[in-house]
Amino acid sequence: xxxxxGHNDVLSRVFxxxxxxxxxxxxxxxxxxxDLPRAELGGLxxxxxxxxxxxxxxxxxxxxxxxxxxxxxxxxxxGLAQAALLQRMARASGGRLRIAxxxxxxxxxxxxxVLHLEGAEPxxxxxxxxxxxxxxxxxxxxxxxxxxxxxxxxxxxxxxxxPDQGPGLTDAGRALVRACGExxxxxxxxxxxxxxxxxxxxxxxxxxxxSHSGAHVLCPSPRNLTDDQLRAxxxxxxxxxxxxxxxxxxxxxxDEAETPLVLIAEHAAHAxxxxxxxxxxxxxxxxxxxxxxxxxxxxxxxxxxxTLRSAGxxxxxxxxxxxxxWRRVLAETWG
Numbered sequence: 429x430x431x432x433x434g435h436n437d438v439l440s441r442v443f444x445x446x447x448x449x450x451x452x453x454x455x456x457x458x459x460x461x462x463d464l465p466r467a468e469l470g471g472l473x474x475x476x477x478x479x480x481x482x483x484x485x486x487x488x489x490x491x492x493x494x495x496x497x498x499x500x501x502x503x504x505x506x507g508l509a510q511a512a513l514l515q516r517m518a519r520a521s522g523g524r525l526r527i528a529x530x531x532x533x534x535x536x537x538x539x540x541x542v543l544h545l546e547g548a549e550p551x552x553x554x555x556x557x558x559x560x561x562x563x564x565x566x567x568x569x570x571x572x573x574x575x576x577x578x579x580x581x582x583x584x585x586x587x588x589x590x591p592d593q594g595p596g597l598t599d600a601g602r603a604l605v606r607a608c609g610e611x612x613x614x615x616x617x618x619x620x621x622x623x624x625x626x627x628x629x630x631x632x633x634x635x636x637x638x639s640h641s642g643a644h645v646l647c648p649s650p651r652n653l654t655d656d657q658l659r660a661x662x663x664x665x666x667x668x669x670x671x672x673x674x675x676x677x678x679x680x681x682x683d684e685a686e687t688p689l690v691l692i693a694e695h696a697a698h699a700x701x702x703x704x705x706x707x708x709x710x711x712x713x714x715x716x717x718x719x720x721x722x723x724x725x726x727x728x729x730x731x732x733x734x735t736l737r738s739a740g741x742x743x744x745x746x747x748x749x750x751x752x753x754w755r756r757v758l759a760e761t762w763g
Contacts (some may be wrong), residue, residue: 430473431729432754434669434709434752435544435618435640436607437716438462439510440480450517454525454587460721461714461725464524467539473751474540476568476639481506481549482551492584495575498549504557511564514543523684528564531759542758544616544639547573547582555607560710565763567750569608570616570639571601571624574651579604580624583650587681589757591650591657596623605631614761618711619633619651629660635757638668638712642676643698646691651677656701662703667757669711670695672719687720689732693739696749703744709754720721744763 432542441460442449448622449459456465462472478680481503484494516542518525528540543565545699551557558566569700572582579601597605601624609616609632617625617641629636638661653661653668661668671677674687677695712719714726737746748756 429471429733430731431471431710431733431749432474432751433472433475433714434667434711434754435478435546435671435716436462436475436712436714437478437480440620441475441715442485442560443510443513444483444609445604445716450513450520453517454521454648455630460713461644461719464521464539465585466726468524470729472539472726472729474534474542474754475486476542478546478716479507480573481510482605487587491559492586495584497576500549500578501553503547503549507545507561511561511566515564516681517673529565529567531755531762534755534758536631542567544568544570546570546616547575547577547619548579548604549577551604553603555604558604558607564619566613567758568614568616568639571604571617571628571763573712581619581621582619585649585651585673585675587695588646589649589650589651590622590647591625591644591737592622593650593652594621596621597627602627602631608611608632611641612762614758617698622654622657625657629664634761636664637757637761638667638711639669640713641668642665642671642673642695646695646698647676647678647681650680651676653697658702661687662707665757666703666708667707667708668699668703669754670699671717672712673717674715675718676691677720679739683718685718689735690739692720692732693736696736696741697739700741700745705741706753706756708749710749
């Protein structure tokens with residue numbers, strides 16, 4: 429069964445690793461959670477490849493200093509470098525990796541990569557960069573990572589907490605939402621605070637997408653969606669990609685690798701109950717977070733599908749969660 433994954437941080441990892449890392453990704457050097465040969469072993473047929481800029485040092489996560497806004501010039505430089513990296517990876521892959529610009533590109537053999545911007549810091553309020561990135565293949569955009577920028581406010585990682593923290597979209601953020609609608613770029617509300625979520629829902633008529641989130645009632649992290657948000661995703665025929673990070677799965681919020689895969693199934697089941705099984709997908713956060721030890725890396729995807737099947741999802745529902753639901757929602761958004 430082929431899989432579409434709503435979020436990975438491969439580009440950030442390979443970019444940070446420097447020269448030679450791209451070749452290692454293509455040949456299978458075993459670094460991180462994902463490289464091309466392991467993706468093929470795990471059945472990964474499509475994924476959103478995130479461009480994440482100005483990553484804070486690990487110590488800053490502990491004291492909240494990562495919440496400081498990022499200079500546009502720095503973010504643009506890193507954003508363009510990572511977008512260019514994906515272009516080079518696809519060109520050097522011999523057809524095994526391609527950039528998906530339309531729904532038909534999600535079909536066929538090999539790995540379809542959707543260029544995604546995680547946090548709009550590389551874009552100025554004039555939105556000129558959005559046009560250029562769209563021409564380069566950008567088809568998915570999250571307004572924020574877990575910090576404030578010129579467009580919106582993200583939620584912090586402090587646990588426990590509510591997603592209802594901070595103000596809504598700025599005027600520039602509302603303009604960005606409208607511009608993404610005109611360009612048919614998918615809007616991702618993961619990392620966005622609750623006020624921003626509801627403003628996006630009001631401003632955009634596209635499906636609501638949370639690429640890598642979970643259910644707040646099961647794990648009270650600010651990064652997870654409330655039941656009202658999950659219902660809104662279902663009403664808009666959107667999608668929630670269930671995040672694999674233990675800190676967004678466990679009731680205690682612990683970043684603990686010894687976390688059973690059944691917790692992913694429990695979040696998927698809760699989202700399916702409120703939004704509908706056709707609005708549930710996968711959003712791993714490979715290369716961006718701790719993974720449950722029973723999964724390991726991308727080669728563990730078949731084990732996860734077995735866990736979802738054992739939790740009661742039918743084969744038809746499972747095919748949707750694994751791939752079909754993501755394909756539908758992106759096709760409806762892109763046109």
